[in-house]
Amino acid sequence: xxxxxxxAPSARVGTRVGPFVAFFAVALLAAAGAVFEISYWxxxxxxxxxxxxxxxxxxxxxxxxxxxxxWAPGND
Amino acid sequence: MTATDLRPSQTGAEGEGVAVFERPPALIxxxxxxxxxxxxxxxxxxxxxxxxxxxxxxxxxxxxxxxxAGLVWGAVGGFDAFGFQTQVVAYATQSNLHLSTQEIYSSxxxxxxxxxxxxxxxxxxxxxxxxxxxxxxxxxxxKWTLYLSVGLLxxxxxxxxGPIYLAPFNDNYFPAIGWYFLSPLGVNGSSAYVVSPIFFLxxxxxxxxxxxxTWWMAAHVLDWYRQHAAAAAxxxxxxxxxxxxxxLVLMPLTYGPLIxxxxxxxxxxxxxxxxxxxxxxxxxxxxxxxxxxxxxxxPIVGLYVLIPxxxxxxxxxxxxxxxxxIMFVVLTPLLGIHxxxxxPLPAWSSWITMFLSFAIxxxxxxxxxxxxxxxxxxxxxxxxxxAVALFSALAFGGSIFGGLTGPINAxxxxxxDVHNSMFVLAHFHAITILAIVAGGFALLYAFFxxxxxxxxxxxxxxxxxxxxxxxxxxxxxxxxxxxxxLGVLRREVILPIVPAITEYQLLLFAGIVVMLVGxxxxxxxxxxxxxxxxxxxxxxxxxxxxVRLAAQSTTPPAARVPVHDLPFARRAPRPRRERAxxxxxxxxxIFLAFAVTASTPGAFSVSNGISGSxxxxxxxEFVALYGQQYYWTATESGAINGTFDxxxxxxxxxxxxxxxxxxxxxxSVYLPFREQAPVNxxxxxxxxxxxxxxxxTQPGVYGAPDGEYDGPWFGVDVAAxxxxxxxxxxxxxxxxxxxxxxxGDIYDPPVVTAATASLVANxxxxxxxxxxxxxxxATVPGAGGPVAFTWxxxxxxxxxxxxxxxxxxxxxNAQQQYVIEHNxxxxxxxxxxxxxxxxxxxxxxxxxxxIDATETVSATLAPGVxxxxxxxxxxxxxxxxxxxxxxxxxxxxxxxxLWGVLWVSAA
Numbered sequence: 001x002x003x004x005x006x007x008a009p010s011a012r013v014g015t016r017v018g019p020f021v022a023f024f025a026v027a028l029l030a031a032a033g034a035v036f037e038i039s040y041w042x043x044x045x046x047x048x049x050x051x052x053x054x055x056x057x058x059x060x061x062x063x064x065x066x067x068x069x070x071w072a073p074g075n076d
Numbered sequence: 077m078t079a080t081d082l083r084p085s086q087t088g089a090e091g092e093g094v095a096v097f098e099r100p101p102a103l104i105x106x107x108x109x110x111x112x113x114x115x116x117x118x119x120x121x122x123x124x125x126x127x128x129x130x131x132x133x134x135x136x137x138x139x140x141x142x143x144x145a146g147l148v149w150g151a152v153g154g155f156d157a158f159g160f161q162t163q164v165v166a167y168a169t170q171s172n173l174h175l176s177t178q179e180i181y182s183s184x185x186x187x188x189x190x191x192x193x194x195x196x197x198x199x200x201x202x203x204x205x206x207x208x209x210x211x212x213x214x215x216x217x218x219k220w221t222l223y224l225s226v227g228l229l230x231x232x233x234x235x236x237x238g239p240i241y242l243a244p245f246n247d248n249y250f251p252a253i254g255w256y257f258l259s260p261l262g263v264n265g266s267s268a269y270v271v272s273p274i275f276f277l278x279x280x281x282x283x284x285x286x287x288x289x290t291w292w293m294a295a296h297v298l299d300w301y302r303q304h305a306a307a308a309a310x311x312x313x314x315x316x317x318x319x320x321x322x323x324l325v326l327m328p329l330t331y332g333p334l335i336x337x338x339x340x341x342x343x344x345x346x347x348x349x350x351x352x353x354x355x356x357x358x359x360x361x362x363x364x365x366x367x368x369x370x371x372x373x374x375p376i377v378g379l380y381v382l383i384p385x386x387x388x389x390x391x392x393x394x395x396x397x398x399x400x401x402i403m404f405v406v407l408t409p410l411l412g413i414h415x416x417x418x419x420p421l422p423a424w425s426s427w428i429t430m431f432l433s434f435a436i437x438x439x440x441x442x443x444x445x446x447x448x449x450x451x452x453x454x455x456x457x458x459x460x461x462x463a464v465a466l467f468s469a470l471a472f473g474g475s476i477f478g479g480l481t482g483p484i485n486a487x488x489x490x491x492x493d494v495h496n497s498m499f500v501l502a503h504f505h506a507i508t509i510l511a512i513v514a515g516g517f518a519l520l521y522a523f524f525x526x527x528x529x530x531x532x533x534x535x536x537x538x539x540x541x542x543x544x545x546x547x548x549x550x551x552x553x554x555x556x557x558x559x560x561x562l563g564v565l566r567r568e569v570i571l572p573i574v575p576a577i578t579e580y581q582l583l584l585f586a587g588i589v590v591m592l593v594g595x596x597x598x599x600x601x602x603x604x605x606x607x608x609x610x611x612x613x614x615x616x617x618x619x620x621x622x623v624r625l626a627a628q629s630t631t632p633p634a635a636r637v638p639v640h641d642l643p644f645a646r647r648a649p650r651p652r653r654e655r656a657x658x659x660x661x662x663x664x665x666i667f668l669a670f671a672v673t674a675s676t677p678g679a680f681s682v683s684n685g686i687s688g689s690x691x692x693x694x695x696x697e698f699v700a701l702y703g704q705q706y707y708w709t710a711t712e713s714g715a716i717n718g719t720f721d722x723x724x725x726x727x728x729x730x731x732x733x734x735x736x737x738x739x740x741x742x743x744s745v746y747l748p749f750r751e752q753a754p755v756n757x758x759x760x761x762x763x764x765x766x767x768x769x770x771x772x773t774q775p776g777v778y779g780a781p782d783g784e785y786d787g788p789w790f791g792v793d794v795a796a797x798x799x800x801x802x803x804x805x806x807x808x809x810x811x812x813x814x815x816x817x818x819x820g821d822i823y824d825p826p827v828v829t830a831a832t833a834s835l836v837a838n839x840x841x842x843x844x845x846x847x848x849x850x851x852x853x854a855t856v857p858g859a860g861g862p863v864a865f866t867w868x869x870x871x872x873x874x875x876x877x878x879x880x881x882x883x884x885x886x887x888x889n890a891q892q893q894y895v896i897e898h899n900x901x902x903x904x905x906x907x908x909x910x911x912x913x914x915x916x917x918x919x920x921x922x923x924x925x926x927i928d929a930t931e932t933v934s935a936t937l938a939p940g941v942x943x944x945x946x947x948x949x950x951x952x953x954x955x956x957x958x959x960x961x962x963x964x965x966x967x968x969x970x971x972x973x974l975w976g977v978l979w980v981s982a983a
Contacts, residue, residue, distance in 0.1 A: 018451070018453075018454050018455055018456045018459060019386075019387065019451040019454050019456070019459045019465070020448070020449075020451040020452045020453070020454060022469065023447075023448050023451055023469060024448070026469050026470075026472060026473040027444075027448065027472070027473060027476050030473035030474070030476040030477040030480075031476060031477075031480060033477050033550075033554070034476070034478075034480035034481050035480070037481060037499075037502070037554075037557040037558075037561065038480070038481065038484055040561040041484070041490070041561070044750055044751075044820075046750070046751055046752045047493055047750065047753065047754075049489075049678070050487070050489040050490045050492065050493060050678055050753070051484060051487065051489075051490045051493070052674070053487070053670065053671050053673070053674020054483050054484055054486075054487045054490060054671045054675060055484075056667075056670065056671065056674070057483065057667040057668055057670050057674075058480055058483055058484075058667075058671070060663075060666075060670070061437075061441070061663065061664045061667040061668070062480070064660060064663035064664065064667070065441075065444075065445065065660065065664075068445070068656060068659055068660040068663065069445065069448055069449065069452075069660070071656070072449055072452070072653070072656030072657070072660075073452075073648035073652045073653055073656060074449075074452040074453030074647075074648060075387070075389055075390075075392045075449055075450050075451070075452045075453050075454070075646075075648070075653075076389070076452070076454075076644075076646065076647055076648070
C-alpha cells in the first residue's frame with residue numbers, strides 16, 4: 001500500500017470504543033494494582049499509621065483524577 | 077587542493093544562504109577519510125549495509141548505531157538480571173550456586189548500569205537527537221562531537237565492568253561498589269573491597285559522554301536560534317520540545333554531581349584527600365536520583381509527541397504542559413536526599429526533600445491528565461491499536477502504577493518499612509520497564525521506519541512483542557512488590573527459605589524470562605525490517621501522517637484506519653479546558669498537602685531519632701554497635717552486659733538504644749517486623765546513627781540483616797536480635813515465638829529440635845541455608861541436663877565461593893585439596909558459649925572445625941541461651957587467580973555465617 005492509498009476503516013474498527021475509555025481502563029487497572037500493593041501496609045495495624053496519610057492522599061488524588069477526567073470537557 | 081578537500085564550514089553562515097568553503101582541520105579530515113574508508117568496506121556486506129544504514133547520511137547512521145548499541149546493552153543487562161535471578165532461585169530451592177558471590181554481585185550491579193545508561197540513556201540520546209534535528213528543521217553538524225559522545229558512552233560501559241582477564245578467563249574483578257561511593261570500602265586491617273580505578277574512569281567517561289551530547293544538542297539549538305532569532309519570540313513550540321530543552325538543562329545538573337562524587341572518591345582513594353562519606357553520598361544522589369527523571373523524560377516526550385499525532389488533535393492544555401516541563405526541571409535536581417532518609421542528616425533537610433518529593437507529583441499529574449484528556453472525543457473509528465498506541469498506553473499505565481508507589485517511598489516514616497527492600501525495586505521497575513522502556517519502544521516503533529526507510533516487516537511480531545513485554549514486565553513488578561511487602565531486601569541471593577519468598581522469587585524469575593523472550597520478537601522484527609521490509613515513503617505526507625503510516629505497519633491490516641490528517645476545530649474553549657485541568661491540579665495539591673501534613677510528625681520523629689538519642693526510659697539496654705562491613709560488634713551495658721559479634725541481646729519488651737558507628741562501609745540495621753514497627757537505620761562512616769525501640773515481647777531469635785550494599789557478602793551478613801525471656805516471667809516460650817511468626821520478621825532463623833536437628837553447612841558456609849543457622853530448641857530440668865546436637869561441614873561444600881578456605885588457585889577443587897592436606901581440619905574453633913547477662917559470652921565447649929565428618933556437641937547445660945558454631949568472624953580473601961591488587965580490585969573481609977543459637981528451656 002502506498003501512502004496515497006490509505007486503508008479503509010473496517011467495520012470492526014468503526015464499532016470500537018474510543019481511546020479515552022481505553023486509557024481510562026488502563027489507568028484504572030494501574031491504579032488498582034498500585035493501591036492493592038499499598039493496601040498491604042494499611043492492613044497491618046502496627047504499620048498503618050506510617051503510611052495512612054500518604055495512602056489517603058493517593059486514593060483521594062486517584063478519585064479526583066477519574067472524576068475530573070470524566071467531567072472535564074472533551075478535546076474536541 | 078582538490079574538490080574533495082572542500083566542504084561547507086562548520087561555522088559558516090549557511091542560514092544566510094551563503095556557502096563558505098574552507099579546509100577542515102587535519103584531524104577532522106583524517107577522521108572523515110577513515111570513517112569513509114571503513115564505511116565503504118563494510119557497506120560491501122549487505123548485512124552491515126542494511127543493519128547499520130551505511131548508505132545513509134551520518135546523522136542517520138549514528139542514530140542507528142546508538143539504537144543498536146542501546147539494544148545490545150539492554151540485552152546484556154537483561155541477561156545480568158537473568159543470571160542473578162537464576163542464583164536466587166537456585167538458593168531458594170536449596171540447589172548449588174554456579175556463580176561466585178563476586179559474579180552474582182557483579183551481575184546485579186552491572187544490570188542496573190547497563191540498562192540505565194547503556195540502554196535507556198543511549199536510546200534517549202538517539203531519539204531526542206533525531207527529534208530535535210527534525211523539529212528544528214536544521215542540518216545536523218558537529219558529527220565528531222556526536223561520535224565522541226557515543227564512543228565515550230559505550231566505552232564507559234566497558235570501563236565500569238572493570239578488568240577482564242582473558243587467560244585464564246576471569247571477569248570477577250569487577251569494580252562496582254554499588255550506588256554508594258566510597259573507596260576503598262572496608263575496615264583497615266580486617267576487610268576491604270577495593271575497586272579498580274577503571275571503575276571511576278568509567279563514571280567520568282559516562283559523564284563526559286552525557287555532557288558532550290548536551291553540548292551537541294545545545295549547539296544545534298543555538299544554531300537554529302541564530303538563524304531564526306527574529307521569528308523565535310512568541311512562537312508556540314511543540315510541548316515535547318520544551319521537554320527536550322529541559323533535558324539539556326538537567327543533564328549538566330545531573331552529571332556535574334557525578335563528576336564531583338567520583339572525582340572526590342578518586343582523590344580520596346589515590347591521593348589521600350579527606351572525604352566525608354555522608355556529604356559524598358548527598359552529592360552522589362543528586363546524580364543518582366536526577367538520572368531517573370532524566371530517563372523518565374523518554375516516555376514523557378514519547379507521550380507528548382505520539383498521543384497528539386495518534387489522536388490527530390493538539391495536546392489538551394498547552395500551557396499546563398509547558399508548566400509541567402518547567403516544574404520537572406526545577407524540582408528534579410533537589411530530590412536526592414530522599415535516598416538518604418535513614419542516615420543522620422538533619423531532620424529539616426529530610427523533611428524539605430519529602431515535601432519536594434511530593435511536589436514533583438504535580439508535573440506528573442499535569443502530564444498524565446493532559447495526555448489522557450487529549451484523547452477525549454477521539455472516536456474509535458479514528459484510533460488504531462498499533463504497537464505505538466499499545467506501548468504508549470503501557471507507558472501511561474506504567475507511569476501511573478510506578479508513580480503511585482513513589483509517594484510511599486518518599487514518606488519518611490514509611491521509608492523505615494520499605495527502605496532498600498524489593499518494594500523500592502518494584503516502584504523503580506514499574507517506572508523503568510513499564511514506563512521508560514515502554515515509552516522508548518513506542519518511539520522506536522514510530523520512528524524506526526522513518527529512520528530506516530522501511531516499514532516494519534511484521535505487525536504480528538510487534539504485537540507479540542508488546543504482549544510479552546506487558547506480561548513479563550507486570551509480573552516482574554508485582555512479584556517484586558510482594559517480596560518487598562514481606563520485607564525482602566533487594567540485591568540478595570542468600571535469603572530465608574520461606575515458602576512465600578520462594579514462590580514470589582520463582583514468579584519474578586518467570587517474569588524475567590517472559591520479558592527477555594519477548595525482546596527476541598523485537599530483534600527478529602528489526603532484522604527482518606532492515607533486510608526484507610517494504611520501502612517506506614513519506615512523500616506527500618505531513619510529519620504526523622508519516623508517523624501514523626510508520627506506526628500502521630505494526631497493525632494487522634484488518635484493524636488499520638486511514639493515516640491522513642483530519643480537519644480539527646475545537647468546540648471546548650481554552651478557559652474551559654484549563655479550568656478542568658486547574659481543578660484537577662488543585663485537588664492533587666490538596667491531597668498532597670494532606671499527605672505531607674499527616675506524615676510530618678512521623679518524619680521528624682524518625683529523622684530526629686536517627687540523628688540523636690535521648691529520653692530513654694529506665695532499664696534501657698544501651699548497645700554500642702560498631703560496623704565491620706560484613707558484621708557488627710555489639711558492646712552492651714544495662715540489664716545485659718558484654719560484647720557480642722553479630723548479636724544484640726535484650727530482654728523481652730526491654731527498651732533498646734542503639735548507638736551505631738561504622739568505618740569503611742555504610743551498613744544498616746534492619747529488623748523487618750510486621751507485627752510491630754520495623755527498625756531500619758543506616759550507618760555511614762564518619763557519622764553516628766541512633767535507633768531506639770522496644771524489643772519484642774516474645775522471646776526468640778530475630779534476624780537483623782545488613783540492608784546496605786557494601787560488598788559481595790551481602791546476604792550473609794545477617795545479625796540477630798536475641799530476645800531473652802524476662803527472669804521469672806511466665807508464658808514466654810520459644811514455641812510461642814514460632815507460633816507467632818516472630819513479629820513477622822521473615823529473617824528469623826527456623827526453630828528446630830536440637831536432638832533431631834541435622835546441621836549441614838552449604839557451599840555458602842551457612843548451616844541449613846539459614847543465617848544465622850537454625851535456632852536449636854532443647855528442654856532440660858530446671859537444674860540443668862544433657863543436651864546434644866550434631867553438625868557437619870561436608871567436603872563438597874568447600875569451594876571458591878565458600879569463605880571458610882582461602883586458597884588462590886585456578887585448579888579445580890584446590891580448596892578441597894587444601895582441606896585434605898590439612899587433615900580435614902580448619903583453624904577455627906566450633907564454639908558453644910552461654911549468654912551470661914552479667915558478663916557476656918561464657919565458653920562451654922570448643923572443638924576443631926572438622927570437615928566431612930558428623931560431629932556431635934554434647935554437654936550438660938542449664939536453661940538459658942547459647943551460641944553455637946563459629947561465633948567469631950572468619951578472615952576471607954577472594955583471589956582465585958592471584959590477580960588481586962589495587963589495579964584489579966581486592967575483596968577481603970571478616971565474614972560470619974556458620975553460627976546459630978541454642979535455646980535451652982526449663983521443663
